[in-house]
Amino acid sequence: MKAGITSFLFILSAYLTTAQTWQLLPNSPTAALVNDDIYFVNENKGWLVNLNGYIFKTEDGGITFDTLLIQPGTAFRSLGFIDSLHGFAGNLGPGSWISGVTDTIPLYETIDGGNSWQPVTNINITGQYPKGICGINVVNDTLIYAVGRYAGPPVFLKTIDGGQTWNSTDCSAFAGLLIDVHFFSPDTGIVVGGNDSGYAAVFYTVNGGMTWQQVALHSHFPSYHWKISFPSRNIGYVTVSSAGSTNQIIKTTDGGLTWQNFSLPAPANADFTGIGFINDSVGWAGAWYPGVNYVTYDGGNTWSPFTLDPAFNRFRKINDTTAFICGERVWKYTTQSVGISEIPNQYIGYMLKQNFPNPFTENTFIEYSIPESGLVELVLFDGGGRTLKTLVNQSQSKGTYTVEINLPYKYNTLFYCKLSVNGFKKIIQMVMLKQ
DSSP: OOTTGGGGGGGOOTTEEEEEEEEEOTTSOOOSSOEEEEEESSSSOEEEEETTSEEEEESSTTSOOEEEEEOTTOOEEEEEESSSSOEEEEEOOSSSSOTTOOOOOOEEEESSTTSSOEEEOTTTEEESOOSOOOEEEEOSSSOEEEEEOTTSOOEEEEESSTTSSEEEEEOTTTEEEEEEEEESSSSOEEEEEEETTSOEEEEEESSTTSSOEEEEEOSSSSEEEEEEEOSSSSOEEEEEEESSSOOEEEEESSTTSSOEEEEOOOOTTOOEEEEEESSSSOEEEEESSSOOEEEESSTTSSOEEOOOOTTOOEEEEEETTEEEEESSSEEEEEEEEEEGGGSOGGGTTOEEOOOBSSSBSSEEEEEEEESSOEEEEEEEEETTSOEEEEEEEEEEOSEEEEEEEEOOOSSOEEEEEEEEETTEEEEEEEEEOOO
């Protein structure tokens, strides 16, 4: 059995009809720079911020977005909500790479679902006052962590009273900049960014940020770690952003204590920023330049080109079947499963079997049956739901049919095949393993 096959078993069940796609939300805002963060409290209610000073809200899972705030001179960078009313938005602040930013307030708070926002000032923050906030992690309704910023100074913020007061710690003794934060429990977590010498680094704490241990250091200069994705407690991924040609991410399998580098087959100077995994094996990574994205189905061992947002920056997993990414626009990932036992009686006898072999390396076969004549459509889609090829489009008599598929792809790739006939529809997933 080829290495990596076991990581695909969850999608090879013969008992489910499954459809998984990333879709561009057509009414999502287009950012002049980038929609930098998106945050949902459930599948329907979420907020979106961008570096041009906009805050948006959706109450229908991204079908529509309402503009809540337009604040020129502010570069909204990060989001975190305790519940549907109480949340925070971080500002990058002046003196970074974006011109025209004049707002020196690092953090804003809302208690009415985003309709109004109040600055969190030095009256509320003890310790070093931040110049900007790049990452926010809501642990529970009272405990929140935040870090900032890209371009420094590196500060670590903590509140234990739901944001009434914050303590800010100067981290310049070991870090040069901090970009993202993820806590597994109230006391144990990581922050990522770069050390004080210009190398990408990951720092680990077991005491709520009182002390930090450097657990990863990248070899390329200059570089910094950008975004974090932990699909489970022990498995996690972080991007490596760099002006050089590293084209890498890092991965941990022990909850952030040790890390391993993985390379992506990207153009030089791709500068990876966004990353997100729906489970331990399946995930996506996006590069700021030249706007290329990749997918992996085997936990980062191999990557294939994949069409997503050209400025993919932040991934937010809502649950095992729903996720969002933001960048230039907003995209949504959904999974829907329907058991065979739920097929209506009028479609008994219609069948689309799982392709064989599956996984496959180049050739595979699909068998389907129809109990009466009808116009048959058998269509092949890629992992993003885009049509690749129409395999069958003709009237056929009652019977069983077999179609051979040959796909000259060079990378591990996920495909879908959809059968439509006489109102019956079914989709199967097919996995190509090339390495």
